[in-house]
Amino acid sequence: MDAAVCNPFLGTSSSRCYVSSRPCVCPDLRGSSMRLSSEFFKVEIGRSERSLFQSSGKKPSPIIALASQTSVSDPFSTSSKNNYSDSSKKSNEAALILIRHGESLWNEKNLFTGSVDVPLTKKGVEEAIEAGKRISNIPVDMIYTSSLIRAQMTAMLAMTQHRQRKVPIILHDENERARTWSRIYSEETKKQSIPVITDWQLNERMYGELQGLNKQETAERYGKEQVHEWRRSYDIPPPNGESLEMCAQRAVMYFRNEIEPQLFAGKNVMIAAHGNSLRSIIMCLDKLTSQEVISLELSTGIPLLYIFKEGRYVRRGSPVGPTEAGVYAYTRTLAQYRQNLDEMSY
Numbered sequence: 001m002d003a004a005v006c007n008p009f010l011g012t013s014s015s016r017c018y019v020s021s022r023p024c025v026c027p028d029l030r031g032s033s034m035r036l037s038s039e040f041f042k043v044e045i046g047r048s049e050r051s052l053f054q055s056s057g058k059k060p061s062p063i064i065a066l067a068s069q070t071s072v073s074d075p076f077s078t079s080s081k082n083n084y085s086d087s088s089k090k091s092n093e094a095a096l097i098l099i100r101h102g103e104s105l106w107n108e109k110n111l112f113t114g115s116v117d118v119p120l121t122k123k124g125v126e127e128a129i130e131a132g133k134r135i136s137n138i139p140v141d142m143i144y145t146s147s148l149i150r151a152q153m154t155a156m157l158a159m160t161q162h163r164q165r166k167v168p169i170i171l172h173d174e175n176e177r178a179r180t181w182s183r184i185y186s187e188e189t190k191k192q193s194i195p196v197i198t199d200w201q202l203n204e205r206m207y208g209e210l211q212g213l214n215k216q217e218t219a220e221r222y223g224k225e226q227v228h229e230w231r232r233s234y235d236i237p238p239p240n241g242e243s244l245e246m247c248a249q250r251a252v253m254y255f256r257n258e259i260e261p262q263l264f265a266g267k268n269v270m271i272a273a274h275g276n277s278l279r280s281i282i283m284c285l286d287k288l289t290s291q292e293v294i295s296l297e298l299s300t301g302i303p304l305l306y307i308f309k310e311g312r313y314v315r316r317g318s319p320v321g322p323t324e325a326g327v328y329a330y331t332r333t334l335a336q337y338r339q340n341l342d343e344m345s346y
């Protein structure tokens with residue numbers, strides 16, 4: 001995992017190469033054998049999130065409001081992408097929300113999309129808004145999205161529903177001028193904002209020569225099994241495209257190097273990305289094997305909540321709705337956060 005990954009959209013001489021500075025703990029990416037975790041095997045997020053509670057034997061409990069605080073941070077206190085981490089602000093826990101973008105115009109047409117930059121459909125817009133309602137009581141301090149419009153639309157639309165009423169603002173640091181011209185001069189305004197960091201490394205896997213082809217027609221032409229192998233196997237790439245393993249190498253490395261330090265610093269993070277970049281991250285968080293990940297399917301526009309605590313990720317399923325008591329009782333901190341929002345709105 002120490003190969004540099006360069007942004008293909010900037011050519012081979014990208015000014016930003018990510019070289020893993022931390023060892024990746026994801027077993028499959030280390031190339032060693034994986035721990036079996038049958039609990040999350042064959043999970044279709046969004047359709048069977050309830051069964052996650054059942055399989056873990058945990059039932060949502062009523063709201064517990066105790067004196068514990070969500071992290072308080074000023075995410076705009078530094079402007080560089082890489083300098084957000086403030087390890088002195090270590091907190092006990094942070095929320096991590098993962099969300100696959102809403103339906104895109106090519107999802108609707110059943111076309112392989114990959115790196116092609118396609119917007120949401122009307123249904124996708126509605127899914128993103130619905131997702132926002134589901135997470136409207138969960139704290140969000142920072143947002144990471146891919147560089148593709150469908151993920152960015154999803155993040156922004158979801159945040160229109162958030163009760164915190166902070167303004168998500170895309171950080172532009174592609175060059176000095178972009179940094180200077182997008183500066184905010186009011187500390188108070190910064191506090192009312194949520195930084196949105198966009199990065200190609202969270203993009204959908206590059207689908208190579210399948211991009212733009214109809215999935216059904218491709219299966220008829222090359223055979224269902226071949227197409228399933230291209231779409232779901234871990235290490236077999238589609239023609240001239242990325243395998244899930246290749247996608248994981250950049251997406252998981254980005255997660256480890258850029259996002260995880262924020263969680264360690266107590267920041268609550270939302271990631272709006274794609275079916276396969278998120279599958280690779282979930283594979284790592286849930287320690288799925290390369291066999292188990294084959295059955296992992298993500299529905300469009302369904303948020304999934306993890307609690308990051310003492311260096312561990314605890315999957316809490318998908319918040320079903322803003323009124324579901326169980327969502328707020330996941331942890332004391334979330335319950336307290338929700339209670340504060342309620343008190344503020346009286």
Ligand SMILES: O=C(O)[C@H](O)COP(=O)(O)O
Nearest residue numbers: 111112113114204231275
């Ligand atoms: O890129 C695509 O076509 C989809 O977003 C994901 O497709 P998949 O379900 O075939 O991986």
